[in-house]
Amino acid sequence: MRADARKNRDHLLAVAGAAITEQGVEVSLRDIARTAGVGLATLLRHFPTREALLEALLHTSFDELTAKAAELETSDSPEDALVSWLRDCTAWTTEYRGVTVLMAAAIEDTESALHASCVTLRAAGARLLTRAQGAGTARTDIDGTDLFALVAALAWLGDQPSLAPRADHLFDVVASAILTGSASSDTEGEGGPRASG
Amino acid sequence: MRADARKNRDHLLAVAGAAITEQGVEVSLRDIARTAGVGLATLLRHFPTREALLEALLHTSFDELTAKAAELETSDSPEDALVSWLRDCTAWTTEYRGVTVLMAAAIEDTESALHASCVTLRAAGARLLTRAQGAGTARTDIDGTDLFALVAALAWLGDQPSLAPRADHLFDVVASAILTGSASSDTEGEGGPRASG
DNA sequence: GCTGATTCGGATCAGCGATCCACATAAGTG
DNA sequence: CACTTATGTGGATCGCTGATCCGAATCAGC
Numbered sequence: 001m002r003a004d005a006r007k008n009r010d011h012l013l014a015v016a017g018a019a020i021t022e023q024g025v026e027v028s029l030r031d032i033a034r035t036a037g038v039g040l041a042t043l044l045r046h047f048p049t050r051e052a053l054l055e056a057l058l059h060t061s062f063d064e065l066t067a068k069a070a071e072l073e074t075s076d077s078p079e080d081a082l083v084s085w086l087r088d089c090t091a092w093t094t095e096y097r098g099v100t101v102l103m104a105a106a107i108e109d110t111e112s113a114l115h116a117s118c119v120t121l122r123a124a125g126a127r128l129l130t131r132a133q134g135a136g137t138a139r140t141d142i143d144g145t146d147l148f149a150l151v152a153a154l155a156w157l158g159d160q161p162s163l164a165p166r167a168d169h170l171f172d173v174v175a176s177a178i179l180t181g182s183a184s185s186d187t188e189g190e191g192g193p194r195a196s197g
Numbered sequence: 198m199r200a201d202a203r204k205n206r207d208h209l210l211a212v213a214g215a216a217i218t219e220q221g222v223e224v225s226l227r228d229i230a231r232t233a234g235v236g237l238a239t240l241l242r243h244f245p246t247r248e249a250l251l252e253a254l255l256h257t258s259f260d261e262l263t264a265k266a267a268e269l270e271t272s273d274s275p276e277d278a279l280v281s282w283l284r285d286c287t288a289w290t291t292e293y294r295g296v297t298v299l300m301a302a303a304i305e306d307t308e309s310a311l312h313a314s315c316v317t318l319r320a321a322g323a324r325l326l327t328r329a330q331g332a333g334t335a336r337t338d339i340d341g342t343d344l345f346a347l348v349a350a351l352a353w354l355g356d357q358p359s360l361a362p363r364a365d366h367l368f369d370v371v372a373s374a375i376l377t378g379s380a381s382s383d384t385e386g387e388g389g390p391r392a393s394g
Numbered sequence: 395g396c397t398g399a400t401t402c403g404g405a406t407c408a409g410c411g412a413t414c415c416a417c418a419t420a421a422g423t424g
Numbered sequence: 425c426a427c428t429t430a431t432g433t434g435g436a437t438c439g440c441t442g443a444t445c446c447g448a449a450t451c452a453g454c
Contacts, residue, residue, distance in 0.1 A: 002400060002451060029442065039403030044443070101357075108359035142370065149360040149367055153350040160298075162305035163346040170346055173339065177374030199420060202432055226411065236434030241412070 009046045012036050017057055024097035024159075025054060051102060055113040058099070061092060062117040069124035079137035082128045083175050086151055089125070090171055093155035100155040107148065122148045132179075139180050150174055206243045209233050214254055221294035221356075222251060248299060252310040255296070258289060259314040266321035276334035279325045280372050283348055286322070287368055290352035297352040304345065319345040329376075336377050347371055 001009070015036040019027045029050065033043040047053035068088060072081035093100055106114035107122065126144025133140050142150075154174060158167040198206075212233040216224045226247065230240040244250035265285060269278035290297055303311035304319065323341025330337050339347075351371060355364040 004451065005401060008402085028440080030440085033403090040442080041403055041444080042401080045401080048443095050442090104357040104359055139370075141366075145360075146363050146367060146370070149354055149357075149363045150370070152357070152360060153354050153367075156353050157346055157350050160301040160346075160349070162301055163342075163349060166343050166346045169339075170343060170350075173336075173343070173347070173374050174371060177370050199431060201420065205432085225409080227409085230434090237411080238413080238434055239432075242432080245412095247411090 005046075008036075008038055008042060012038065012043055012046060013053075013057060016053055020054075020057070020096060025050070025099050025102060029053075049113060051106060052113040054096075054099065054102065055117060058096065058114075059117060062121060065089060065092060066120055066124045069128055073127060073131060078128070078132040078135040079179050082125075082132045082138060083179070085125065085128055086147070086175065086178075087171065089121070089151050090154050090158065090167070094158050097159050100152050100159060104152050118148075125151070129178075137180055138178055142178065147178075150178070202243075205233075205235055205239060209235065209240055209243060210250075210253060213250055217251075217254070217293060222247070222296050222299060226250075246310060248303060249310040251293075251296065251299065252314060255293065255311075256314060259318060262286060262289060263317055263321045266325055270324060270328060275325070275329040275332040276376050279329045279335060280376070282322065282325055283344070283372065283375075284368065286318070286348050287351050287355065287364070291355050294356050297349050297356060301349050315345075322348070326375075334377055335375055339375065344375075347375070 012032065016027075016032045019032050019035065029043055030040050033040045036043070043053075047056060065085075065088060069085050072085050075081035102112075103114060103118050106112035107118040109115055122144050125147045129138055129142070129144060129147050132138035154167060154171050157163045157170060209229065213224075213229045216229050216232065226240055227237050230237045233240070240250075244253060262282075262285060266282050269282050272278035299309075300311060300315050303309035304315040306312055319341050322344045326335055326339070326341060326344050329335035351364060351368050354360045354367060
């Protein structure tokens with residue numbers, strides 16, 4: 001890649017990161033280009049789609065989440081590891097308002113630039129889930145795709161201004177549904193791990 | 198209202214209903230107007246915003262859901278009533294792909310044409326929830342707003358093509374989290390573990 | 395300094411909703 | 425019926441979105 005192109009690319013990524021933090025992932029590409037002092041066509045040549053731009057911007061974060069999952073796979077408490085990782089995932093999405101919709105679309109669109117990252121993330125979550133299920137502390141009627149969907153739904157909640165204040169609390173609610181409290185299938189007994197408030 | 202205006206309005210509603218069923222609530226207003234054989238300006242005068250158009254289209258459905266909730270308030274089993282109504286709500290949203298995002302935005306936007314309907318719906322759900330909580334069959338650390346958010350999140354899942362296949366199953370998962378478990382009803386029958394998928 | 399491949403970005407296109415206003419028409423009146 | 429007026433209409437236009445084209449500018453190697 002030519003030196004000037006590389007410079008433009010890096011600068012665009014920096015500007016895009018700031019713009020997305022401020023306005024969410026649906027920020028106008030034209031605005032990003034304008035702020036970066038280049039033409040829209042230049043941005044679109046470096047990143048042909050919004051997904052491609054996001055992939056370049058987020059792949060570090062994706063790697064970190066995947067690494068975190070791998071690390072947690074050796075944790076003492078499989079269910080704590082699972083919940084902790086899920087919490088990290090939902091917390092991460094709050095930095096990129098609106099990214100959830102794109103990820104949900106990308107997970108099944110092999111053409112999307114975000115596809116591979118999403119699939120990897122789902123697999124990482126699936127491993128943590130399987131381990132918790134093996135330990136008898138997570139319900140066995142869900143799989144990695146269900147987990148991905150639940151996290152996506154919770155992340156989406158955090159994206160909605162009116163619902164975001166409840167997102168953390170509802171994370172706990174959903175988490176309590178994923179964990180079995182060591183009993184399996186039908187109903188968990190009283191005294192479950194739920195806080196009030 | 199003048200007779201010709203009334204005719205246009207009714208025709209627009211019919212066309213809009215069909216278009217939304219086909220393409221979701223984000224269908225182009227220009228397309229609706231074109232299909233109805235009127236100008237875009239005419240559609241926008243009758244329904245100044247997309248929300249206004251939806252409100253006119255959906256207010257019957259909203260009324261039905263609210264009435265259903267009122268009816269269920271006298272049911273024998275408060276928790277079955279609650280879950281049944283929540284299921285009706287999520288099922289209903291599948292007919293109007295994408296409506297959830299607008300409802301989430303409308304619930305706190307007093308200017309939105311959908312605001313009143315959403316608030317009424319939330320209140321109806323809150324009453325069913327309170328009754329189940331009074332009966333000791335629903336967890337007491339959630340309120341009507343939490344319930345609205347959970348249903349919205351599940352409805353959003355159903356809107357995402359990649360996640361929709363799991364929506365029904367995840368409804369059961371979330372429902373099990375809302376109920377405290379002294380009588381978990383019908384969520385058992387539809388197949389056992391589905392660990393790999 | 396010259397040459398050729400690469401990169402750039404203004405211009406343009408199709409689409410969106412929002413708005414304006416000259417025009418058409420329904421409804422009311424003599 | 426004819427005439428007036430209030431109402432409704434929709435083509436045209438605006439500002440915005442991302443997508444694309446292609447002449448011009450720029451970089452890299454000789």
